[in-house]
Amino acid sequence: MVEYERGSLLRFLGLYLGSTLLLLGIIIALFYQNSQKSLLESAYLRLEVEAGEIAKEIVLAHMHGQTLTALHHPIDAHLTLYDIEGRRIAGLEAPFDLTIRRGEIEGLLYVVNDSAFGHLGIDHIVLSMEKNLQSLESLKGYLLLGFALLALLLGLFSYLLSRLFLRPIKEEIKRIDSFIKNATHELNTPLTALLATAKSLQKGEVDEKKISRLLLIAKQIEHLYSDLSYLFFKDIRHQEDRFFDLGELARSRALYFEELANNRALFIQTTLHSLEIKMDEVLAERIIDNLLSNAIKYAHAGTSIELIVQKEGWLYVQNEGAEIPQEEGEKIFERYYRFHPSSKGASGLGIGLSIIKEITLSYHLPLFLSSKEGKTRLGVDFSSLIS
Template sequence: MYSGEKKTIFYVLVLYLSSTVLLITTLFSGYYLYEKERLWQEERELLSRYASELEVALSKLHESNEDTLVYPRNTAFRSAIYDSDKKLIFSTIESLIDIQGADFFTKNKNTYLITPLSPHYLGAAFLVIQTESKPLGILRDILYIALFIIAVVIITSYFLVNIILRPLRENIKMLDNFIKDTTHELNTPITAILANIETIDADGCDPKTLKKLKRIDIASKSISNLYQDLAYLLLNHQTSTQNQELNLSEIARERVNYFLDMAQIKRLRFALEIQEGVRFFADKNKIERLLDNILSNAIKYAKRDTTIQLFLDEHSLIIEDEGKGMSKEELERVFVRYSRFDKSQGGFGIGYNIVKSIVDEYGISIAINSQIDIGTKVELRW
């Protein structure tokens, strides 16, 4: 899985899932509300029918000449009658109802229908019918179906994302292989050029040729540096790490010397404050990569005729330049591979990515402070 692929899968899943969940929620809420309304209407119709039945029974009772009038009772519902002053006349309902006019409502798991009555049989101006509310009972089913659909969507979307990403993965793999092959091919010519330049007798050359040779040397070192970075990135997992006790002070001086010619082109000065005999247990190649990348970046972005400061003691290494600096947004992305902020300068944007992987490997903390047009300060502490 290449860097960012997890993020892509995550974003696609979130987007796909959230839209699906939204759709499911809308559909199921609509269905639930429709069913609720349907049940509501059914109950209302049933209670209206009970009210009509009660009205007929009351009218018969009103005409009765018996001394005692037996209020009509029904096992299917309970009822009450209220006069025009909303005063209770008779009730089989346990609680008193607040009559506000015609109404249909649910309270304490009971459904009530209040209907006005005219003529007022037995003095009843309002009939109240009460039944136990029917539970809708579809919420759990809806929830199970929704969860099942979401689970299916998660699985299918995962496969879908993988299918979509496959061509991208293949392209990246192809690119990686191409860079790997190219890197291998670069090794021999670069080594040959650098070895030959070193063997040339400078005293036997005229100043013009010497100047040209210096330029070739600088260019070769730049390519060599790039080669080392690419090799580190692409072959890192294939090379074994050989950690050993290093003299960091010596290596720091050596790397500064290595870049001296390059720095001279921009008339840069090095101010070194290196404590002698600083030891560090690590792989030499990796420490050189670490220093080379910080130094080459400092040289690349430093303003002409300025000073690059290098401070080294037992627990810290600080390299500070007076360059163009980086913005807050650029600083946030400085360790991301292939992040390039100045296209006019060479490079692939892999320098600080390598730095980060090395400092992480050796438990070194890194802090980069940068201000636009003032410079950048890289602090390593261990």
Template structure:
């Protein structure tokens, strides 16, 4: 995943997530407020009905009639005497007379106490369910507002992300162009130096001159490795690669021999334990894998140290006894342009290339390292992919 894409995703998750939490809380408070308003309205209506029923009771009482009827659509009504004995009712629920207005689930009860008793009625109890349809309408309203609000916030988030990433993208584009131009310009002088060195007459030279030539060889091969890394980083999308069966052991021995001058210059001892192994991949990419792991081991090894190179049917590993890598730095050493040691450099492009190639060929990278104790990089081959 590209760094810019990852940044956009993180920004969107944080921005949309925080606003969604805030909007959910606001929506919840709005829903509770509307629901309480409905309950208060229903409470007033139930009190009005109680007074209406009380007026009917007074009418029957004034006319000295004990045969009375009442019906209120949408309401259940119960009448109780002074001893709270049921006189008449359209429902048979137990009533809590200690409360004037209360809810049991979605059913609401109003207990109205009469100051004047008519027909022995002391308490009027009215029961009414909360209007579910109105609650659903409120939820639909909130959902609709939330949907259009999310669309608007998403549009604003994308616009903000584009505005913030625009200067970064321009900087990355400029850096990429510079890398491509610099890589292109490096090819000719490096090739010229290497060719001149190989054709140089090295006989009849004193020790000082030979040592100077060794330094030229080391510097040129270091530049050549950097050139290959930058070429892959800049142009790998435009280069045609071809996977073929490769003898890994032969390539490893060839690359160790290629780096022999640098190995000898630091007084390093390279021990090898190589078993036959054939894989199916592009040889140039395999060389990039091996060269980057070997060059890092050489670069970060102590003078007169030892490097162990192993190859089995299952993995390829390079172990050194150099400066090592801290647990914190191990999390980011495969990121491009990330260097774990400002004094020695390195780990900037090479391990990013190793990571890219390993992902392409489904190779698992394992790292074991401790500061001042060295590092072991292990590439585990996927059996089905590479056993040919």
């Protein structure tokens, strides 16, 4: 894992895992507090019910002439009785506050009931019990264990999720890195030849062959520059649709690429009908140029490349070369994808056909690909743009 991946992974884990654990911790803390309140509320309610029952017994005992010895109370609770003056009659010697209904003192929970109304000399009933924290401690232990296990699972899930999110970024960076290397290589070859030719001209070695070579190199660089310009400046370029003859444009581009084709012992044959369409001419030129460039790149030496414009609206470029498998039919239109990149003569940046697909999608133009018996035909249907 390289440095940028490690940094991105740690930042994602820190943000996602930290925020999730914080939220989980808050939920657990609130649950614990609510459980504590519920437990105390349950204990107070029990004491209040029992104190009410004792008050009833006191009233009934007084009415039947019985004494205090007949009173009973829960075995886990303490009963303390006070008279109307607030003096303790029986029970615990603890500073209970008789002015409140519920209280807590010295580890005891207690309730005060004054519904005896002085019967048998009793005015206040205090029922108390030990504050039992054992269940809360057990609950706290379970919650902490659950939190630790959830943190472990969330950590593992976050790691796997971050790797899943980073994978397409990593692949895209790898493709861009490959693109930069290929672009450097593509530029290095013609620039090296350009410098060598320029030096020979500087020495006075001027002949028609060297001039033709210079023009060929210039066309290679111009084509590469045109593709890169479209790729990086398409968002700020203003599209201008106007009427022009697609057949004439195709004828001029065939002448432009003729020398590039001849340099690889290839021949461009044309069958061009006049076809007036409304489109951005620069974008149409990019389609034709990349179709021709792709055909020249993968055609076998000594064969012909056919450029066809039909009056029905189809423009085709056909070459004789390696057959494109059916499963690669869609891949070749992906950006940076190069068909048989290791084969001899297969060069380029893997952007030409992706530019074609992008332009045709923007105009809703159908694409055609057929590759069998050593012949590959690529075409675009311009019929929807015919004036």
